[in-house]
Each structure stands twice: as C-alpha cells, then as structure tokens.
Amino acid sequence: MTISDQDILFLGDCVREAARAEIMPRFRNLGAADVSEKTSAIDLVTQADLLAEHRITAALRERFPAALVVGEEAYDADRSVVPALADADLAFVIDPVDGTFNFAAGLPVFGTMLAVTVRGETVAGIIHDPVLGDTVTAIKGAGAFLTRRDGQSTKLKVAEPASLNQMVGGMSWGHMDEPDRSRICANMAKIRMTFAFNCSAYEYWMVASGKLHFIGHTKLMPWDHLAGVLAHQEAGGHTAKFDGTPYRPGETVGGIISAPDKESWQLIRREIVGI
Structure with a gap:
C-alpha cells in the first residue's frame, strides 16, 4: 500500500478541518461537563478530543475503508489496535488534541497529530x-x-x-518511576536550559526545527510519537529507544531520545538518562 501526494493533502485538510470545527470553538470555552479525568487529574479528555477524533476517523474510513484507524480516545475500547500496528498493511494513528491538560487550562500549547504506517513503518506524519x-x-x-x-x-x-552545557532540551519525567525520575531530573542541571511543554506535538516541532537540541520520553504511546519521530528523522536528527534500537509502530515501552546526531544521542543517554 502506498500513500500519494493527493492523500497527504487530504490528510492535512482532515486535520485542519477538525481543528476549525471541533477544537478551536471549544478552546477557553469548556464547561465543567466538557472535561473528564481518565487516569488522574492531569490525564484529561475533553469534548474537543472526542469530537475531533470522531470527525477525523469518519473521514479516514470513508477514503480508506480497509485501513486500521487507531485513535487515542478510542484505544480504551479496543487495546488490541496498538499491537496491530506492527503488521497492518495501512494504518492511521490519531492524537486529536495532544496536550489536553494545556488545552483544558487555556494554554495555547497543544496540537493535533496524525501518522501513517505501512506494514510496521511510519511513512508520513502531520503535526x-x-x-x-x-x-x-x-x-x-x-x-x-x-x-x-x-x-x-x-x-x-x-x-x-x-556541548552538553550548551544544550537546550527536555525530558518528560512525569511518567517515570523512581529512582529514574530523581536521577534524570538532577542530571538535567547539566544542560543550559530545560523546557517542559506537556505536549509531544510542540516538543517534536521544536526539536525538528532546531529550537531544542533534544527531547526524551519513557511513555511511548504511538499517537504521541510516530508523527514526531518521523519529522525529527526527516529533519536530519537521530531518534532511538534507550537501548539503541529504532522506535517502531506498535511499541509502547523502552524509553526514547531524539537528538541532532548519534553522538549527541549517546551523550544524552549517558549524561542525562544515566545508562
């Protein structure tokens, strides 16, 4: 299965239309009933997430009826869809509102992410x-x-x-367990400046455009990373899991670092992650 240039334009239009129709009208305009907790007070879902995902999913299924569609909000209903990404002939992975906590708080630091995979390889991404x-x-x-x-x-x-002391970067330590959490947070003092956006869409845009030297995560849900990892790699960067292996569709554990090149990646793993 291949994706054409016209398909890419269609996907971009789908994402922008969902943002126009479902996301922006609700930004800074959510009622109490429009926001729910998923696993905790910092893991939220809003009506914008649900309706944007529904709109994008419907458009994808109409144009690509045989494709696997994996949405973050639909994942709770069928968790088998994530492992299925490893072998699916064609799949689309959607994060309708990445950075939902920011969105619900009225912070303009959120985005919509869509990745396309073909037989276990990410071939296109949109942020x-x-x-x-x-x-x-x-x-x-x-x-x-x-x-x-x-x-x-x-x-x-x-x-x-x-050099390490001149780097600007971020490590998402919110999902880390001890002692990794404390060790990595302490090691971040070695760099020049650190950022925490709580939004993979922004982090990958920043690292792919050269605004950040590196980012790192331990939670590897596909809607948070597939599109961003491809963007970073296509911008010339080196991304790999903590053990040095490539990050592939369907994988959810192992930690990940994105850096300018392999040598920088090794430096971050050694001096920041500490392995």
Missing part, C-alpha cells in the same frame, strides 16, 4: 497547531516541512550538535 494554523508535514525520504497559515513553507532542520 498541526490549531491556534497558529501552522502544520508540520513529514514524508519518509522526502523531508519535513513547516507550512504557515498563509501557505509559506520551509524545510526543517535539527539543531547543530553542541
């Missing part, structure tokens, strides 16, 4: 910022591009390698 109207599009072997609301497009490139 859309509903507030600014910017879209990152990555196609395997063809690069990663940021397209502004006005249509202006630029090719993305990761940051140049730097």
Whole structure:
C-alpha cells in the first residue's frame, strides 16, 4: 500500500478541518461537563478530543475503508489496535488534541497529530497547531516541512550538535518511576536550559526545527510519537529507544531520545538518562 501526494493533502485538510470545527470553538470555552479525568487529574479528555477524533476517523474510513484507524480516545475500547500496528498493511494513528491538560487550562500549547504506517513503518506524519494554523508535514525520504497559515513553507532542520552545557532540551519525567525520575531530573542541571511543554506535538516541532537540541520520553504511546519521530528523522536528527534500537509502530515501552546526531544521542543517554 502506498500513500500519494493527493492523500497527504487530504490528510492535512482532515486535520485542519477538525481543528476549525471541533477544537478551536471549544478552546477557553469548556464547561465543567466538557472535561473528564481518565487516569488522574492531569490525564484529561475533553469534548474537543472526542469530537475531533470522531470527525477525523469518519473521514479516514470513508477514503480508506480497509485501513486500521487507531485513535487515542478510542484505544480504551479496543487495546488490541496498538499491537496491530506492527503488521497492518495501512494504518492511521490519531492524537486529536495532544496536550489536553494545556488545552483544558487555556494554554495555547497543544496540537493535533496524525501518522501513517505501512506494514510496521511510519511513512508520513502531520503535526498541526490549531491556534497558529501552522502544520508540520513529514514524508519518509522526502523531508519535513513547516507550512504557515498563509501557505509559506520551509524545510526543517535539527539543531547543530553542541556541548552538553550548551544544550537546550527536555525530558518528560512525569511518567517515570523512581529512582529514574530523581536521577534524570538532577542530571538535567547539566544542560543550559530545560523546557517542559506537556505536549509531544510542540516538543517534536521544536526539536525538528532546531529550537531544542533534544527531547526524551519513557511513555511511548504511538499517537504521541510516530508523527514526531518521523519529522525529527526527516529533519536530519537521530531518534532511538534507550537501548539503541529504532522506535517502531506498535511499541509502547523502552524509553526514547531524539537528538541532532548519534553522538549527541549517546551523550544524552549517558549524561542525562544515566545508562
């Protein structure tokens, strides 16, 4: 199964339409009944998440009726869909509102992510910022591009390698267990500046465009990472799991680091992750 240029344009339109119709009208306009907890007070779902995912899913199933569609919010109803990504002939992975806590709090740091996989390989990814109207599009072997609301497009490139004390980066330690949590947080004092966006969409945009040198995570749900990892790699970066192996669709454990090159990746694993 292959994805055409027209398919990529269609996917971008799907994401932007969901943002226009379902997400932005609810931003800073949510009632108490529009927000629910999933696993904790910082793991939320809103009506924007549910309705945006429903809209994108319906459009995908109409155009690609045989494809596997994996949505973050639908995952709780059928958890077999994530392992199925490893072998699916064609699959789409949706995070309707990545950074839901930020969205519910009224912070304009959230995004919509969509990845396309073919037989266990990510072949395309889209990261859309509903507030600014910017879209990152990555196609395997063809690069990663940021397209502004006005249509202006630029090719993305990761940051140049730097010494550890000059790096800017972030490690998402919220899902880490001890003693990893305390060790990694302490090691982040070795770098020049650290950021915590609580939003994979923003983190991957920042690292793929050279604004950050590195990011790292331990929770590897596919809707948070597939599109972003491809964008980072197509921008020239090196991403791998903590054990050095590639991150692939269907995998949910193992930790992951994205850095400018393999040498920087090894430096971050040694000095920040501490393994």
